[in-house]
Amino acid sequence: MINIKNLNKYYGDTKVLNNISIEIDSGEIFAIVGHSGAGKSTLLRCINGLEVYSEGSLKVHNKEIKNLSKEQLREFRKDIGMIFQHFSLIQRKTVYENIALPMELWGYEKKEINKKVKELVNLVGLEEKIDVYPSQLSGGQKQRVAIARALTLDPDILLSDEATSALDPNTTTSILNLLKEINKKLNITIVLVTHEMEVVKQIAQKALLLEHGNIIGLDVTEELFLKPDEKMKHFLGENEVVPNKGINIKLYFPKDNVYQAFITKMARELNMDFNIVWGKLEEINTHIVGNMVINIKEEEKQKVLEYIKEHDIVWEVL
Incomplete structure (x- = not known):
């Protein structure tokens, strides 16, 4: 589904991604892990075309992202949902209106929008909050709205950029359980960026470890923790x-x-x-x-x- 080969990314003379090669399969939950400045968010933004990579290949559904025109890129992003650390909700809009927004922008009919929003509100467990404003929601509830909004256009890929970093541990667990449920029910591929190893342990089937733009680990999650090499031990702080x-x-x-x-x-x-x-x-x-x-x-x-x-x-x- 997502094939990345020998990917390099520069900001001026600074190389922020160095020779990245990974494959992410359809229906997989894949974690991109690293400390601040590792290049993980940059890599995520390359996947949905928000960042232009300098060299190498990045294909999603066999489409080379850097070769897409503006119109093709707009259509391509319709199949990719994205959630962020700080929710990015519109404060003057209700839960219903926030979730409906992508469909409205794409010109869907009101009847179709209403049906979809109610389905998604039910999926994320916010039926009783459908008419309230973001200011009346907890952090976890806001993230559930953001997740529902990311799913309105029926994407087959969901990108998560530090989506649990602003949440307490119990709320984080509930959001991760929701993402696992979505992955299972809708067969959506989930790529999540995080610096929290507990998040990786709870949800990821495979994980990529980045350090200063370089791959220092890539494997099935159990294997990374079961047999950590010296770089992984250093990353985990094990001695x-x-x-x-x-x-x-x-x-x-x-x-x-x-x-x-x-x-x-x-x-x-x-x-x-x-x-x-x-x-x-x-x-x-x-x-x-x-x-x-x-x-x-x-x-x-x-x-x-x-x-x-x-x-x-x-x-x-x-």
């Missing part, structure tokens, strides 16, 4: 401190793994004591994944590794 003596073995527990109690089981069956010197378990998209580091004596290494291999556990000696 594995393990003993200098003995043998340190790292064990990986992927999603739906039945060996969450593996270490206890191994200790009992081998009649050994293990020191767990480092560990992390994360809930990623309702699955528990993680890894642990155990420290054993040198003379126990062969026996322990044979046992691990017999049970199909992914491991490495540090």
Whole structure:
């Protein structure tokens, strides 16, 4: 659906996106993650043609964005909804009027607009707020209006630029659950920009990590957290401190793994004591994944590794 290859973007002499190559599949929830200044919002704006990229290719539905005329770009954006951090609602318009606005601008009939707005208000759970003004809404309710407005033209792609950054944790979770529901019910591809790793864990199926315009990580979300490389560890602020003596073995527990109690089981069956010197378990998209580091004596290494291999556990000696 979205194919980006060797994409570069400059502001003057400053390169803000460096050789970006990714593919985003239809119906996927894809996260673009990075700290402030990483280039994530710039990349998002390239996808819907709000930014012009300097080199490389960016195709959506096999259309090269930089080759579209102004009229073609306007028609193209009809299929892409967008939500922002600060909602961008019109204060003098009601919830109904804010959601109806895109359809009015495209010349839809009132009957069709009314039907669509009521469907969307129901989808985002704001039936009782349809005639109120933004000033009477909470932050989470305002974002629900913004989401409904982004869906009025039946887009097949929804872009989210830090849409939960201004919300408290509970409200963030409710908005993310709404986006997951929309993704499932409407089969809409969602591309979200965020600097919050908790957002990625809750919703994203795949994630791209950007740092100063460079890709430092790209994988299925579970794999990024399960087996972080050194750049990912630095990004997450992780620091594995393990003993200098003995043998340190790292064990990986992927999603739906039945060996969450593996270490206890191994200790009992081998009649050994293990020191767990480092560990992390994360809930990623309702699955528990993680890894642990155990420290054993040198003379126990062969026996322990044979046992691990017999049970199909992914491991490495540090």
